[in-house]
Amino acid sequence: MFRSVFKTGIRANYLLSDHPSFVSEPWSVYPAKSKASGQVVSVFIFDKSKFESQVSRISSVTSGGKHTKSIIYECYERIRFEVGQLVKLRHPQVLTILEVLEETKSKFIFVTESVSDTLFTANFQKDMDSITIQKGLVQLCKGLKFLHEQCNSVHLNIQPSSIYINSSGDWKIAGLRFIQDLRSDVVDQDNFSPFAGSSIPFVNLNMNFTAPELVLDTHQKLDLANDMWSLACLIYYLYNDGESLINCFDINSLSDYKTEIRKFESKFYNQRFSNLKHLFKNIPEEFHYAVQQLLSRYPHDRLTIDSFIASDVFSNPTIKAMLFVDEFSTKSLQDKLTFMKGLLSKEGTQGNILQTFPSSFLNGKMLPLFVDSVVTEASLAETKGITPEVDDFLQSTLRIIFKIGSTLSGLSFQDRIYSTLLSAGEKGRKGGNKNFKTLISLSIKIRLEVVNHIPLFVSKLKENQISNLIKSSFELCLTSSPQELQSQKDLQIKLQDSLLATVPTFVQKLDFPYVKKEFIPLICTVFKTTTILTTKIATIKCFSNLIDLKIVDTIIASEQLLPILQNMKSRNILIVEQVLKLFLKLNENPNVNLDLEVMVESVLQQSYKLVFSCNDCSKKEFQSLLNMVNEIQKKLVTTKLNSLPVTRERAPIKDQQATFDSLINSQTINDDYVREKTPSPAATVMVPKKLSSEDKPAPKKVQPLSLKPKSAPNQHNRAPNLTSSLSFGATSADNNSANKSILDSLNGTFNKPATNQDADEYDDFQSSSGPVPKASSTSPVTSFSSSAKVSSATASPPGFSSNMVLQPKSATSQSRLQGNTAYSSMNNNPSANGNSNVLDFF
Secondary structure: OEEOOOOOOHHHHEEEEOOOOEEEOOEEEEEEEEOOOOOEEEEEEEEHHHHHHHHHHHHHHOOOOOOHHHHHHHHHHHHHHHHHHHHHOOOOOEOOEEEEEEEOOOEEEEEEEOEEEEOOOOOHHHHOOHHHHHHHHHHHHHHHHHHHHHOOEEOOOOOHHHEEEEOOOOEEEOOHHHOEEOOOOOOOHHHOOOOOOOOOHHHOOOHHHOOHHHOOOOOOOOOOHHHHHHHHHHHHHHHOOOOOOOOOOOOOOHHHHHHHHHHHHHHHOOOOHHHHHHHHOOOOHHHHHHHHHHOOOOHHHOOOHHHHHHOHHHOOHHHHHHHHHHOHHHOOHHHHHHHHHHHHOOOOOOOOHHHHOOHHHHHHHHHHHHHHHHHHHHHHHHHHOOOHHHHHHHHHHHHHHHHHHOOOOHHHHHHHHHHHHHOOOOOOOOOHHHHHHHHHOOOHHHHHHHHHOHHHHHHHOOHHHHHHHHHHHHHHHHOOOOOOOHHHHHHHHHHHHHHHHHHHHHHHHOOHHHHHHHHHHHHHHHHHHOOOHHHHHHHHHHHHHHHHOOOOOHHHHHHHHHHHHHOOOOOOHHHHHHHHHHHHHHHHOOOOOOOHHHHHHHHHHHHHHHHHOOOOOOHHHHHHHHHHHHHHHHHHHHHHHHHOOOOOOOOOHHHHHHHHHHHHHOOOOOOOOOOOOOOOOOOOOOOOOOOOOOOOOOOOOOOOOOOOOOOOOOOOOOOOOOOOOOOOOOOOHHHHHHHHHHHHHHHHHHOOOOOHHHHHHHHHHHHHOOOOOOOOOOOOOOOOOOOOOOOOOOOOOOOOOOOOEEEEOOOOOOOOOOOOOOOOOOOOOOEOOEOOOEEEEO
16 A cells, blocks of 8 residues: 655655565665656665664663764764765666655655565575576676776675665665775775774674674775675575574674684685585585685685686576576667577577576566567567568567466466557557557567467456457458468468467357357358368367357357358368268257258258268278268257157048048139129019010010039939039030930920910010010020021020020929029930920020
């Protein structure tokens, strides 16, 4: 938690944590953040009131010491001097000051780069492995070299609490309270005293790391070699979990130091080198000779800082690679590219060298450095165009970044990699949205590197982050850009195949509407358009995986998958085999559940077509393909059988016939036009009678007679039906015999002698029928007169002869017609009067 309650000064410009991250005498170090830039820093605070109370308490106990105010003044001067030296000395291995010393009534405050520990407060079991120590020692030596050679100064305070570890894992020199410039015109070396005569710890040198000549020799002289002794003691301390080589009970006691240094001299000096191994304990063997030289009793016998750096101590390839990373930003692009390929190489002496780097170095140093390098180079390539060297550099750098990211937690990965390089759907804190779009559009190699690490992203990112990443890159990765070189065609094919192979790892993180409407149609388009065998097989396998994951449902299968598979032109055995396996899954997966008819027509039929049109297979391969088809068919047959009942009860034949007859009789056969329906006349016998002129009704318009086809006679009953319709045209022999008997009966009735009454009734009937139209050649008319005849030139209707006449039927006829008027069909039989055929009208 950060807080800010001040309106001016350092504490007004920075948000400070409530508690210090560690204490390094005399400073309490607080993590903080700049309000203006958001930069994480460390704020060093010295509490004056607390310190003055401590000095007063110590002075009250001791006698003969300095006055309290003199001690406080001397200590404050040491603090001002120390911070002033840090401000003046600018070097990568010297602690960087961001805000100079601010002094208030109660506090000393200054701001530095973010630091997490000192060597005194660090956790050796967790953070201090051999490689980390060696790399840190190299950085410490570089800082000392700067002080010795460039500044001509001796540090005199090389001890664990003076070496800080920053957020990148780099070691930084500080604690410059006792630094001495060795130029004779600056300081009087003869009057230097390592002990201030005070009980305040930070005002005196730490005796456990002080060279013996500064304490034991009467005429000591400051020398750069003083720091080399301290460096050897620090090496022992680091490799032996914080144990000191010279172990004074009171680090400010001269008497304790003299006792301990004599013990050391008796054990160390005048001994064979082989006998010193037990004294060095856990120090690596490659350090033994160098440490022995550094611990020489006299300064001129010790190794210089250059000699120590050039020794075999730092010949480890891992250490040299880590040193290259320290100077990475100053190297040329070609050197960087060569270095990257060497880190990733699996052959030679540098194979898997990346795995030997300490995690603190990878996460704290390399990762932020390489992320910034990718952002910078991608931005330049977008403006100036990408070159093959930049393309290779970006691909290699991304691969290393993702390898380091695999060791991070999910939250750390999202914060340190995703937000800067991969955020696509939402705005990242560092402009990640723009960075990813720029990066992914630069080249196929970069897209391939991203696709190859999709499983890593799935394990580290949230669902919405994965979805945004896929949606912004999926289409670009599956399609070729017009700007891509023809020489990169193989890479594009590899990219497509790799992406399709990784679909099962992330598809369930996507929302279903996107999968149905965009994701699967895009894969279908690739399947239809590609001519590459491996890509076609990869798409089929992708569909198969989607079925296994229950992504493909009935609608997707019927509307998207089956149509493209039916239109497939290729008959390569590898493709046919994969399609048949896909059909098997469609047939077996309950989530798809296609209709049996669809499976038979679209799947089974297509399966047989594929198998029998595959000509590049052997007999054994053909039989294997056919077996898969048989499995499909067997499954369909089983499905059909399961849908049918075991037995089926059928109705008797008689009932079936009755049902059939009732069905037929219920149908109505209508003409193509609607006939006008006329009410039937009353069922009365027409008896002509003579009417007076007054009783004669007015002439009525005669309704035209309708001729209807005769219904089919019943096969079992050939008797004539007088109520049946009149039949025209040729008739059978049975019909002729029946008609002849009816005609004879009718002729017998009309051949009886007519009486006067009959004649009068006939005349009345004839006159009531109205005038008879004249016959013409175009409109034949039938006369109702007994003597009238139809002209031979007029065509007669079917069934009528040209000389037929109509005569009224006698009222004494035995046949009575009920209901509607009916006509009987008659053959042309000669009458008693000659060749005339007579048709009774009634």
